[in-house]
Amino acid sequence: MLGSIYVTVAVAFTLTIGILNFLNFTIPAIFMITGVIAWAVAAHWLPLGVDGGLAWPLAFIIGIVAAVLASLIVERFTFRYLRIRHGDATEHAIPLVSSLGFLIIFENLVLIAFGSEAQAFPEKFKSDFYIGEIIIGLPQLMSLAISLLVVAFLSWILKTTNTGRALRAIAENPDTASLLGVDVRRIVPLVFLFSGLLCGVAGVLFVVNYSDVSPYMGEEVGTKAIAAMVLGGLGSIWGAIAGGLLVGLLEALSIHFFGADTVDVAVWGTLLIVLILKPSGLFGASRIGKGKL
Amino acid sequence: MAVPILQINCITKFFGGLKVLEDVSFDLMPGQRFGLIGPNGAGKTTVFNLLSGVYSVDSGSVILANQDITNLPIRKRIGLGLSRSFQNIRLMPHLSVLENVMMGQHCQANRITEMIKPIGWTKNNRWRQRALETIKDAGLEVDLNSTVSELPYGVRKKIEVVRALMSKPSVLMLDEPAAGLNPQETIELAGFLRGISDSNVTLLLVEHDMNFIHAICEKVVVLNFGLKIFEGTPKEVNRNKAVLEAYLGTSAMESSGVT
Numbered sequence: 001m002l003g004s005i006y007v008t009v010a011v012a013f014t015l016t017i018g019i020l021n022f023l024n025f026t027i028p029a030i031f032m033i034t035g036v037i038a039w040a041v042a043a044h045w046l047p048l049g050v051d052g053g054l055a056w057p058l059a060f061i062i063g064i065v066a067a068v069l070a071s072l073i074v075e076r077f078t079f080r081y082l083r084i085r086h087g088d089a090t091e092h093a094i095p096l097v098s099s100l101g102f103l104i105i106f107e108n109l110v111l112i113a114f115g116s117e118a119q120a121f122p123e124k125f126k127s128d129f130y131i132g133e134i135i136i137g138l139p140q141l142m143s144l145a146i147s148l149l150v151v152a153f154l155s156w157i158l159k160t161t162n163t164g165r166a167l168r169a170i171a172e173n174p175d176t177a178s179l180l181g182v183d184v185r186r187i188v189p190l191v192f193l194f195s196g197l198l199c200g201v202a203g204v205l206f207v208v209n210y211s212d213v214s215p216y217m218g219e220e221v222g223t224k225a226i227a228a229m230v231l232g233g234l235g236s237i238w239g240a241i242a243g244g245l246l247v248g249l250l251e252a253l254s255i256h257f258f259g260a261d262t263v264d265v266a267v268w269g270t271l272l273i274v275l276i277l278k279p280s281g282l283f284g285a286s287r288i289g290k291g292k293l
Numbered sequence: 294m295a296v297p298i299l300q301i302n303c304i305t306k307f308f309g310g311l312k313v314l315e316d317v318s319f320d321l322m323p324g325q326r327f328g329l330i331g332p333n334g335a336g337k338t339t340v341f342n343l344l345s346g347v348y349s350v351d352s353g354s355v356i357l358a359n360q361d362i363t364n365l366p367i368r369k370r371i372g373l374g375l376s377r378s379f380q381n382i383r384l385m386p387h388l389s390v391l392e393n394v395m396m397g398q399h400c401q402a403n404r405i406t407e408m409i410k411p412i413g414w415t416k417n418n419r420w421r422q423r424a425l426e427t428i429k430d431a432g433l434e435v436d437l438n439s440t441v442s443e444l445p446y447g448v449r450k451k452i453e454v455v456r457a458l459m460s461k462p463s464v465l466m467l468d469e470p471a472a473g474l475n476p477q478e479t480i481e482l483a484g485f486l487r488g489i490s491d492s493n494v495t496l497l498l499v500e501h502d503m504n505f506i507h508a509i510c511e512k513v514v515v516l517n518f519g520l521k522i523f524e525g526t527p528k529e530v531n532r533n534k535a536v537l538e539a540y541l542g543t544s545a546m547e548s549s550g551v552t
Contacts, residue, residue, distance in 0.1 A: 162402045166396075168388060172387060178367060179383065180371070180396050181368035181371040181400035182368070182396075183368055
């Protein structure tokens with residue numbers, strides 16, 4: 001079940017959209033970078049090319065660090081650059097397109113470095129157990145627990161700390177926030193740091209569950225996570241969590257009852273129906289922006 | 294003679310080719326209650342925006358407690374003790390009353406530990422404690438967990454003043470604090486502001502309500518078309534010809550027989 005990964009990536013999307021009103025299209029690539037870097041380090045100790053890879057926990061940490069760095073690079077050259085040049089980031093389309101550019105560049109850099117084929121992560125994480133006739137994968141269960149913990153921790157930071165309050169103030173109104181002395185330029189990278197961290201965690205969870213990495217592993221997860229975020233209600237963290245779990249469940253059910261080919265129809269069809277009936281998403285607030293984050 | 298807490302020296306501001314302020318100077322003494330008045334478009338709010346750092350001055354300087362703050366960013370000025378409210382209420386509509394008030398402390402949290410320390414962790418956290426005290430002192434009786442957008446205008450107005458107080462200002466600038474308040478609320482506000490001033494906070498008010506100015510201010514500066522045309526006590530203002538002209542127009546004064 002991919003639900004936990006969708007949850008984590010959907011929350012990463014939600015952070016930049018909820019706080020900065022910026023749909024960060026690079027997120028699937030950042031998710032992918034974690035997996036690929038972790039694989040490269042674990043399998044070959046690349047880029048150093050020393051024989052024999054690094055232990056998997058270290059590889060995962062390096063993968064997550066790479067994801068955070070990539071996310072900060074994106075902040076520097078899409079969001080911040082345009083904000084400095086144009087005074088504000090109200091021109092949402094421009095950073096959106098440049099983040100799309102980063103997605104393609106990151107994917108192709110990985111493609112050039114490691115080729116387009118899927119690579120198998122050296123360590124296998126398989127330890128299923130049974131409850132009656134139902135197979136429960138331990139990695140899957142752990143994934144769900146870890147992703148919910150990380151998300152809960154982040155939303156706790158947003159709720160209780162000075163920084164979190166400043167971030168929510170920026171979400172409400174960046175101009176007023178800076179009039180109150182919030183240093184918007186210094187605090188915005190935090191949003192990207194958090195979302196990079198979430199993508200990193202999601203990338204690690206993906207590797208643990210599927211053992212395969214490829215330059216394109218982020219695309220399907222990324223689009224499904226966007227669907228999950230919109231399904232749950234744009235800009236709401238708990239909506240993103242619910243949406244992610246729902247998309248995972250829809251996938252599992254459609255595979256079970258109608259076969260693997262029907263997955264995308266089921267997910268996107270449900271999304272469209274929900275949006276027609278309730279444009280703010282299933283758990284979106286009735287008033288736009290109310291209870292954001 | 295005492296040293297002024299805030300000195301405004303010959304500030305000039307252009308918006309494009311339009312000169313909105315020209316060589317405006319005045320000094321605020323510690324604890325003084327100062328009024329800034331003038332017809333619409335005279336440049337009062339521009340003065341506030343220049344003092345608080347929203348705009349930068351084209352020439353002139355601003356000195357706060359012997360420190361030149363002319364080119365400092367907004368947050369540094371707040372940190373040094375210059376705090377303000379806004380003409381159109383600028384609260385975060387979906388944050389709670391308490392959170393809105395606590396936003397006013399943001400500039401006090403300079404160290405990284407203060408930025409990431411959870412506020413709700415201990416019940417008697419000093420940030421929260423101070424917010425609660427200030428709210429209580431201001432006589433703000435409202436559910437602190439309600440979101441601001443649900444509250445009446447007068448209450449929101451007061452929350453803004455309380456928020457501005459949270460940064461422990463030495464100079465508090467209030468942009469039309471009495472606008473939109475009913476007479477009872479205005480009287481309460483005047484008492485509240487006098488209380489603030491008694492604790493040695495200097496007040497600078499932009500206001501249209503002359504009764505309010507008379508009730509509060511010890512000194513008044515009048516702006517018209519970006520120029521300072523008068524500085525004196527509120528009583529003197531009423532007798533000043535240039536001020537009456539600016540408000541009423543020359544022809545109106547002639548026809549009404551004022552000389």
